[in-house]
Amino acid sequence: MTEPHAQSEVGPLHAALLHRPGTELKRLTPRNSDQLLFDAIPWVDRAQEEHDAFAEVLRNRGVEVLLLRDLLNEALHDTRARAAAALASVDELKLGEDIADTLRSHLSSVDNAALAQILIAGMTFEELPAAEGQSLVRRMHHPHDFAIDPLPNLLFTRDSSVWIRDRVAIAALAMPARRRESALTDLIYAYHPRFSHSARAYGAHSAPVEGGDVLLLAPGVVAIGVGERTTPAGAESLARSMFADDLAHTVLAVPIEQARASMHLDTVCTMVDRDAVVMYPAIQHSLEAFTLRPLDGELKVSGPTPFLTAAAEAMEIDHLRVIDTGLDPVTAEREQWEDGNNTLAVAPGVVVAYERNAETNARLEEAGIEVLRISGSELGSGRGGPRCMSCPITRAPLHP
Numbered sequence: 001m002t003e004p005h006a007q008s009e010v011g012p013l014h015a016a017l018l019h020r021p022g023t024e025l026k027r028l029t030p031r032n033s034d035q036l037l038f039d040a041i042p043w044v045d046r047a048q049e050e051h052d053a054f055a056e057v058l059r060n061r062g063v064e065v066l067l068l069r070d071l072l073n074e075a076l077h078d079t080r081a082r083a084a085a086a087l088a089s090v091d092e093l094k095l096g097e098d099i100a101d102t103l104r105s106h107l108s109s110v111d112n113a114a115l116a117q118i119l120i121a122g123m124t125f126e127e128l129p130a131a132e133g134q135s136l137v138r139r140m141h142h143p144h145d146f147a148i149d150p151l152p153n154l155l156f157t158r159d160s161s162v163w164i165r166d167r168v169a170i171a172a173l174a175m176p177a178r179r180r181e182s183a184l185t186d187l188i189y190a191y192h193p194r195f196s197h198s199a200r201a202y203g204a205h206s207a208p209v210e211g212g213d214v215l216l217l218a219p220g221v222v223a224i225g226v227g228e229r230t231t232p233a234g235a236e237s238l239a240r241s242m243f244a245d246d247l248a249h250t251v252l253a254v255p256i257e258q259a260r261a262s263m264h265l266d267t268v269c270t271m272v273d274r275d276a277v278v279m280y281p282a283i284q285h286s287l288e289a290f291t292l293r294p295l296d297g298e299l300k301v302s303g304p305t306p307f308l309t310a311a312a313e314a315m316e317i318d319h320l321r322v323i324d325t326g327l328d329p330v331t332a333e334r335e336q337w338e339d340g341n342n343t344l345a346v347a348p349g350v351v352v353a354y355e356r357n358a359e360t361n362a363r364l365e366e367a368g369i370e371v372l373r374i375s376g377s378e379l380g381s382g383r384g385g386p387r388c389m390s391c392p393i394t395r396a397p398l399h400p
């Protein structure tokens, strides 16, 4: 078992947290999919097959794949974890006192696997245990309304926690549909024996920061996208907390368009080698960054300057190579939307990518990057690629 440690985006990947999608995806309907942040209704069996294949590609490259459901089950062996789980998932303001009580006692009576299932897939009013007495809430809700919301976006384990060196930052997720996810990662890292010695870098009750916005460009250098999800206050407070813990010496706060297509920095730019990124061509020349450094206990903010220059300088390299995908704007836009730029490096110069982005992948290969293709026709319906679907826990250090 390897100790948690991550200081780059491309160091050989030894352990990663994934979530095999399940019943929570079956909760998606055309009526709720927008709110639950999916663009289509996934075919769940096929999504599971695609996910199993993704996990297999990682295992074949020596990666230990940790599945969120297993970790959750194991963490729930601790009674404090069970109590925390109930606290995080029973919303008394939504359910009213009676149902909240019934639900709490139900949650305390089921076994760990059943509890984990409820935490992940949620519960509808019709699935609530029967109770004595009349409840207005129960009578007035539609049977298919959620008493506990499902978490279909748990699939994107990247967003709810981030390992920075040997510490874990629990993300403060911006969208209501995803907030409860960090309660689960919080609980896993607090109560699973594997992580009992791990220290924290940032708390879930802070300003919004999502892991998809956090890029570990090099040891001590972290880029944070600021846009639809991570707020300026979130970036600033994560930067402060990393400086205080000596986890970083430079943070680049990178403004990105507040749009669905570019909800996180990793939807437009990911690292594919120690000095190279793949980037959506339309933003290559316009992406900027504010540079943050600690100075006598305060924050020193400079810029904005072009992102590529600021990044190279902070990383102490001559320049950060951009793999020129050379795509025409229409192909580039299509492949960006389908997560063509959202690659997961398993080692320097070796990345996992969706096979459908044929042009982007071809250009990566021309530039000497090895591309491990996976299919994602169903997985991609939530708008996330291989990077979004993985939370690296251990990466070997990069040797110069």
Ligand SMILES: NC(=[NH2+])NCCC[C@H](N)C(=O)O
Pocket (backbone or CB within 6 Å): 036, 037, 038, 153, 156, 158, 159, 175, 178, 211, 212, 213, 263, 264, 266, 267, 382, 383, 384, 385, 387, 388
């Ligand atoms: N790191 C990422 N790009 N994650 C993608 C998350 C997609 C998810 N449906 C959401 O909207 O939140």
